[in-house]
Amino acid sequence: MIIGILGAGSWGSALANLLAGNGHDVTVWSIDEKEIEMLNTYREQRDRLPGVHLNETITFTTDLEQTIKGKKMIVCAVPSPFIRSTAKKIAPYITNDQLIVNVSKGIEEATLTPIVEIIESEIPGAKVAVLSGPSHAEEVGIGIPTTVVAGARDMDTAKLIQNTFMNDVFRVYTSTDVTGIELGGSVKNVIALAAGITDGLGFGDNTKAALMTRGMAEILRLGTAMGAHVETLAGLSGMGDLIVTCTSKHSRNRNAGYLIGQGKSYKEAMAEVKMVVEGVYSAKATLKLAKKYGVDMPIVEEVNKVLFEGKPAREAVVDLLTRDRKAEISVEE
Template sequence: MKKVCVLGTGSWGTALALSLAKNKFEVFMWTRRKEQADYINKNRENTEYLPGAKFPENLNVTDNIDEAIKDSEIIVIAVPSQSVREICSKLKGKLNSNQILVNVAKGLEKGSGKRLSEVCKEELPNSKYVMLSGPSHAEEVAKELPTTIVVSSESIESAQTVQDAFMSPSLRVYTNPDLIGVELGGALKNIVAFGAGICDGLGYGDNTKAALMTRGITEISRLGIAMGAKVITFTGLSGIGDLIVTCTSMHSRNRRAGILIGKGYSLEETLKEIKMVVEGITATEVAHDVAKKLGIDMPITNAIYGVLHEGLEPSEAINRLMTRNKKNEVEHIGL
């Protein structure tokens, strides 16, 4: 039985570990907390992040990262985006040339504005890197509901290896060579999903959400093209696909956080209520800064940034978006 490991025991990392275990891999998950490892190994369930999903015998948890990565053909990095550099740093000098890193975090690094593949390459320049993204809630993947995801890498061989590892009757995996586009689609859709939640919290309807999602994918494409992505990627699983699932589901912590903000909660109260990392909040700040440096117009991102960091009332943010100067729909997309 081939060995793989998942670094991180959040809901998404757990769901992916379960999927790999069902595909007959020996799977080790790594956690920083020994008490969590002991609890999950004893109870055979991650009740903190993915209750109800029972662990099979070939899935175990350790707090020893060296034990987790030793002899693992695939190393899945399943931590929040702002922790990716730290985890990669822990792996320095410990990987062999055949091991493949699979990052599943969706975000941009705060401060540098770098994509996570760039972060990993800085810390582990000789590693094989694959990004896994797409419309996929952990809760549904764990229940084996039909799901499609996408993997991308500068190495087609690495991408295909990861594709084969995760493919199952309930999890269909595509490859896409546009690593920049796949990364940015996954990171930037969280901003729009946060905005969709704000609209829900304000009591707006389907028309509003459709407008936000449509103009949101335009913003994502505009910034993505400026950063080197291919526009067609944003019509696929890591673009429109991920946008739809994140903007419309209560599984989405970005949307749930936005709903609370729309209802008048403070950012501190919102994070306390959600209890997990809300990637869209950091992504808004980073994308706002990157767009400014590149001279890219992102009115939705700017409006959400105003709500989060400048005291702008959510209803006034919507009003400002609606009363902007008239535009041609397809101008300035980069097509």
């Protein structure tokens, strides 16, 4: 298959390598001329994915039209804050027979819209799907076994993505629950910020286990209110992604949270991480969705207060622990 990838960061580069290794013809686009020059010179994403040699067959370019035209599949790997602007740029080149696969995670704050719907709104008639799950680029890039889920509104499209990406170290499941996949992949970043904050405060495994479990409860409450399937949220793109993002050394959200727990502002933390921290951008949107759907999300609420209202992180943890006493599960008699 002939494939174009938008975004030459760590995830775009790792997926380009995977797809080229699967025998596909891959072109990767970036708006950054210096980034493309680096990739063409060294065949390595030295800033974002150091140590991973990129397949010699991959084409790197700043020419957007070249990346889009004639490609059967377009993989969108740009950071979530730039999804809408990128969709506007590619719209003139997209044809109805092309499939756009979103691999970024986030919710647009202004519209409370997940990424697939953003792309659909900017490119009417486009076929858009999603690929998500516990899949750090640093591990995918070196062939560490990974499992994800491909989501599309029809199963045939999901199976096409499955067949395109899957190999002996990258297993792909299929689903038609696009809402659940996108929501799980977005909200878990907010919970991962909280997990990192607890690490930065010096708390232990007990604390993180509690936070992840209650964070999953918040994801389930919001997801089911929005029509997502419980099985999706309990699967790879929900629970699976939550686990890896809250615990991994590769997690930019967990690492940013750690720095915030040590007293840095979210802006200082993002500057030190040197990558887009998706949870910061999704935090306000998630809280707005919670209020829209009447869902209780105390962890998300406290993360917002720490990020944007200057609330001390330790005080936020205490407030979470001293909330009104409740049963873990509500059971009707």
